[in-house]
Amino acid sequence: MKANITHSSNWPYSTTIYWTVFTLNGTQEVQGTEWSFTTAADPTRSIPYLETFDASTSLPANWTGSFSVSSSHGVSSNGLYKNLYSYSTSAYVTTPPVGPLTDNTTLQFDYRYVEFTGYPNTAHTLVAGDKLEIQISTDGTTFTTIHTIDSSNHITSTSFATCSVPITQAKVSQGDIIKAKFLATRGGGDYYLDIDNVYFRHISAEPAISITPESKSFGELQINTVSSAQVFTIKNDGGGTLTINPAIELIGANVDQFQLTDTNSYPCELGSGETITVSVAFAPTSLGEKTASLTIVDNLSKTEHNIPLTGTGADYSISVPYLNDFQSNINGWTILDVNNDGKKWTLTEEISPNKAMKIVYNPSLTMDDWFITPPISLTKDTTYNIRYEYRVESDTYPENLGVYIGSSPTPAALNTLLNDHFEISNTTFSLEQATFTPQTTGIYYIGFHGYSDADMYNLYVDNFRITFENSDIVSGIASGGNVSIIIPPVHSISPTIDISNLxxxxxxxTVIAGYADVDLPNAGLSLTLTGTSFSGAIITINHNLGFVPAQIAYRIEPGTWNLLTSSSPGVSNWNETTVTFTLSGKAAGDLCFVFPQQEGQTLPVTLSNFTAVVTSENFVNIAWMAETETNHSGYNIFRNEAKDLENAVKINAQLIDKGTAVGTQISYLYTDFEVYTNMVYYYWLESVALDGTSQFYGPLTVTIGDPTQEPMPPSVPMVTKLYNAFPNPFNPNTNIRYSLKEAGKVKIEIYNMKGQRIKTFTQEHNSPGYYQVSWDGRDENGRSVASGIYLYRLTTGKYTSAKKMVLAK
Incomplete structure (x- = not known):
């Protein structure tokens, strides 16, 4: 015989229960076998109870439901998650029993909604039907909703938000044991719901202040721009009434570099769980680290709560030419999410290893997103070329892109349309160009505006550059010291460069290509290579000119021009399409090449030296050395008392066309007798070609005596003295001035701050007078020295004197 017996009592947890069956046969009772079992351990979590989900990628003990745990879905580690889409429209997870409750028990948790595509970089915008219900039950079966998160109270963001829900005010009593359920329902879209840091706690019956976040670092920001605002939440995390008074304010050393927005009235009273918010933005106007504090005073401690604020003012201003191929960073660029859907332009991998700017679709909202350049300084009436490449992910989903220019990095100020690309369908990058000629000199910004319809796909932009007319800029990354760079056509010329042995x-x-943009007669195609040292590199320029150039000018900036010909050392290839040579000299600076415009043309003159020296009689000797002179007519010298070539006066009566041969070079000297002491003069040298074209060198600066005193004719000095260098600071030239009471030998030595001698000048003067030497910031080997402080020392007879000067590049 079988019998089923059900016992309805609530057995205590962790208790052994014994039972026996007795058989009654008439009046005789027969005892059967004794059995036992032990009830389950108590699953109730005592309060405070915090679950971080970090112990395992499985649901914790006594948690049940359809959510999962993963390391990529938490605030900093593991977290709960569920993908909700058309075939998975709801999900839940239930906590273990928690309690007992008090009159001030609160459930707090972190959560976010993030799109499935591109997770976790794109926020999901809640639509009708999307919701997360917080439910509780005292019997584990019947649940009551006490709070709902939906489109009316959720802020779209890829960051976790913290939600705090009072429990004891929702039809439960002190001492109750409850279970909580998170019930998610989908209204539309394909997204993840992440939940982390579920926290049951008893809050104080007394007021308690909490401030979130507790600090803010804004990082680096372009000066004269304003960051996105950081919202600070001030909350009464206890009971009673919390009073904030006086008004919240900013204090600190750089308070003027931050902006506070506060619409609250003071004194401000907060009941249990109530909050107020203020926002702070970083608005640097100068370079460097900035600090301030957000100060809040409550009626509890009567002390200041100081929230640290930091940020660094940076200058990412663009100088033309400029290239961003988006392979490394977008420092200084502005990203605007105008429709506030959490979908923004991001620097991301396009097709490995290439990176590009990308914006992804919103299934329900029209795209309204910008990325905007740092400030660009443009000159009135100068024409600039703006180039970029763009494509879409799929031709089934056409995208829209507008390109604008304006005076501020805001949509309202970007009001001049450069190009409008409507219904883009190309899935490979297409090159586009626009030109812009500003009517006024000033700061401008270029903005890319994605405005595609809802539920499209992905839009890409790459290789943005701005150059002068008839020029372009491209870059390439070397591998094993080798790099090949294809340059877009410049003035109908399509050059390429191959470099090995870097x-x-x-x-x-990076290669900057231009045409007729270098101040050399007959200058045509120009190529500037930058980004690394080219010393010892083998450089092949496929110029594709269609003729054999007679000469090529080159220099290592900021040095003087040199000439290459087919017979120059290191040249291994020289024809109508290609030039190959090995750069044997030191090449720490940018490397520039200039080709002639036409066959047979030369680049007439190259100077290796141009100086101006004050004589003992306080006259000025102007000397220069020509490396080459081809199709050359002669020279003129111009002088002015201001740094203004346009109004300078030609001081030579006739063209200077006769010099002295010094080996393969030609030396020239001209003395300016029409000068006064206590004056500053500027000199320019004009090189005149046979066809009448000119090239100017200079200016050189000469200081005679003390410019603060009344100008007067030269006089013989009464003392031997070393004067202050002028200019000081300088870049790259300065004049070291001195006077001699009597004739003699002079040695001027220049030292760096390590005590190393880097340059020596030796002079012998046959009469007393005022003298000076000009230093061009180079050492004995002709290499440019670094910025910094330098000592210069004069030694003559028994007199020695030293002073400091600053090279500021």
Whole structure:
């Protein structure tokens, strides 16, 4: 015989229960076997109870439901998550029993909604039907909703938000044991719901202040712009009434570099769980680190709560030419999410290893997103070329892109349309160009505006550059010291450059290509290579000119021009399409090449030296050395008392066309007798070609005596003295001035701050007078020295004197 017996009592947890069956046979009772079992351990979590989900990627003990745990879905580690889409429209997770409750028990948790595509970089915007219900039950079966998160109270963001829900005010009593359920329902879209840091706690019956976040670092920001605002939440985390008074304010050393927005009235009273918010933005107007504090005073401690604020003012201003191929960073660029859907332009991998700017679709909202350049300084009546590349992910989903220019990095100020690309369908990058000629000199910004319809796909922009007319800029990354760079057509010329044996094997080489933009007669195609040292590199320029150039000018900036010909050392290839040579000299600076415009043309003159020296009689000797002179007519010298070539006066009566041969060079000297002491003069040298075209060198600066005193004719000095260098600071030239009471030998030595002598001048003067030497910031080997403080020392007879000067590049 079988019998089923059900016992309805609530057995205590962790208790052993014994039972026996007795058989009654008439009046005789027969005892059967004794059995036992032990009830389950008590699953109730005592309060405070915090679950971080970090112990495992499975649901914790006594948690049940359809959510999962993963390391990529928490605030900093593991978290709960569920993908909700058309075939998975609801999900839940239930906590273990928690209690007992008090009159001030609160459930707090972190959560976010993030799109499935591109997770976690794109926020999901809640639509009708999307919601997360917080429910509780005292019997584990019947649940009551006490709070709902939906489109009316959720702020779209990829960051976690913290939600705090009072429990004891929702039809439960002190001492109750409850279970809580998170019930998610989908209204539309394909997204993840992440939940982390579920926290049951008893709050104080007394007021308690909490401030979130507790600090803010704004990082680096372009000066004269304003960051996105950081919202600070001040909350009464206890009971009673919390009073904030006086008004919240900013204090500190750089309070003027931050902006506080506060619409609250004071004194401000907060009941239990109530909050107020203020926002702070970073608005640097100068370079460097900035600090301030957000100060809040409550009626509890009567002390200041100081929230640290930091930020660094930076200058990412663009100088033309400029290239961003988006392979490294977008420092200084402005990203605007105008429709506030959490979907923004991001620097991301396009097709490995290439990176580009990308914006993804919103299934329900029209795209309204900008990325905007740093400030660009443009000159009135100068024409600039703006180039970029763009494509879409799929031709099934056409995208829209507008390109604008304006005076501020805001949509309202970007009001001049450069290009409008409507219904883009190309899935490979297409090159586009616009030109812009500003009517006024000033600061401008270029903005890319994605405005595609809802539920499209992905839009990309790459290789943005701005150059002068008839020029372009491209870059390439070397591998094993080798790099090939294809340059877009410039003035109908399509050059390429191949470089091998670079000292830095993985260097990024940038090439600026132009035409007739270098101040040399007959200058045509110009190429400037920058980004690394080119010393010892083998450089092949496929110029594709269609003729054999007679000469090529080159220099290592900021040095003087040199000439290459087919017979120059290191040249291994020279024809109508290609030039190959090895750069044997030191090449720490940018490397520039200039080709002639036409066959047979030369680049007439190259100077290796141009100086101006004050004589003992306080006259000025102007000397220069020509490396080459081809199709050359002669020279003129111009002088002015201001740094203004346009109004300078030609001081030579006739063209200077006769010099002295010094080996393969030609030396020239001209003395300016029409000068006064206590004056500053500027000199320019004009080189005149046979066809009448000119090239100017200079200016050189000469100081005679003390410019603060009344100008007067030269006089013989009464003392031997070393004067202050002028200018000081300088870049790259300065004049070291001195006077001699009597004739003699003079030695001027220049030292760096390590005590190393880097340059020596030796002079012998046959009469007393005022003298000076000009230093061009180079050492004995002709290499440019670094910015910094330098000592210069004069030694003559028994007199020695030293002073400081600053090279500021």
């Amino acid at each position: 000292p830095q094997s993985d260097a990024t080489v």
